[in-house]
């Protein structure tokens with residue numbers, strides 16, 4: 001670690017690109033001196049992206065064999081892949097499924113002595129301690145947690161709803177049963193592939209949890225020693241806008257609709273809305289978010305909420321798909337740098353954590 005307070009991001013895709021920009025824009029209030037990023041492939045179609053990120057203050061790094069190709073495109077390469085990891089205080093891996101694990105074996109395990117921590121994204125189950133901002137901060141251990149896995153956007157959504165509506169006074173026994181139907185957008189607005197012409201249901205390949213969404217949320221709460229009764233199903237929809245989920249939570253306590261709304265409104269990481277459509281909510285993010293991103297962990301349309309009997313809460317919630325892992329990724333990077341000052345560091349992002357949409 002030659003550079004103090006240096007955050008290095010690997011991957012410039014759907015999650016890496018906005019994360020690099022956000023870290024570069026808020027470098028000073030976040031207490032970061034240097035932001036660098038690793039771009040693997042020098043593509044003419046992505047030259048504008050690299051230029052824009054560098055214009056915002058981030059430094060380009062790449063593999064040794066790609067350096068001259070980026071230089072031919074007119075870019076200054078600051079360090080090669082290994083030197084960048086060696087210099088960084090915190091490394092955030094934003095590569096697709098499986099690559100984070102490969103990078104861990106190939107690079108990260110060799111640099112644990114001089115790097116504060118390594119962070120991976122949603123698909124890298126088993127990379128390190130699971131984390132979502134506001135859910136399990138108490139489970140973090142600065143001495144021992146060198147590897148952290150920021151959970152996926154939908155796991156953030158499930159977890160914040162469960163924690164806010166069901167786990168009152170830190171008592172997980174209040175939740176008798178929680179079921180979720182994850183209605184997933186087939187691809188992001190930045191992606192050309194994977195679009196589907198019609199809704200497509202998913203398999204229940206986990207006998208206990210249904211799909212990996214409930215399983216991941218269960219593991220996240222396990223870091224707090226909670227053993228929660230969660231179950232999820234999934235269906236992919238032919239939309240590019242936002243993931244949406246339906247939920248049902250049966251509680252031990254009796255609950256009323258005003259209490260549900262009050263609990264949602266008291267959590268500053270949750271946005272509530274009178275809107276009901278993804279178009280309207282997504283469009284609000286485009287106009288008022290950070291480069292279009294809503295950093296809240298979930299957006300709950302109040303009109304969708306209902307109480308069944310005396311103790312079951314049902315409703316819908318939209319997932320700000322890259323906003324919530326972006327916030328948790330920045331939070332955990334700041335925690336590695338300043339474990340006791342994370343709340344103050346994140347103040348600069350509060351304008352994008354909406355309470356009402």
Ligand SMILES: NC(=O)c1ccc[n+]([C@@H]2O[C@H](COP(=O)([O-])OP(=O)(O)OC[C@H]3O[C@@H](n4cnc5c(N)ncnc54)[C@H](OP(=O)(O)O)[C@@H]3O)[C@@H](O)[C@H]2O)c1
Nearest residue numbers: 011012013014015039040041094095096121122123321325
């Ligand atoms: N998509 C979302 O909305 C979303 C939301 C939350 C979490 N996540 C999670 O974020 C992670 C990344 O997903 P994504 O959708 O952002 O991926 P993506 O758009 O496919 O981007 C992948 C990036 O990784 C780079 N890359 C691939 N292999 C690499 C390697 N061996 N070395 C260095 N760079 C490499 C690619 O670089 P080149 O293009 O330069 O080759 C590309 O910039 C996954 O764990 C995913 O689950 C995604």
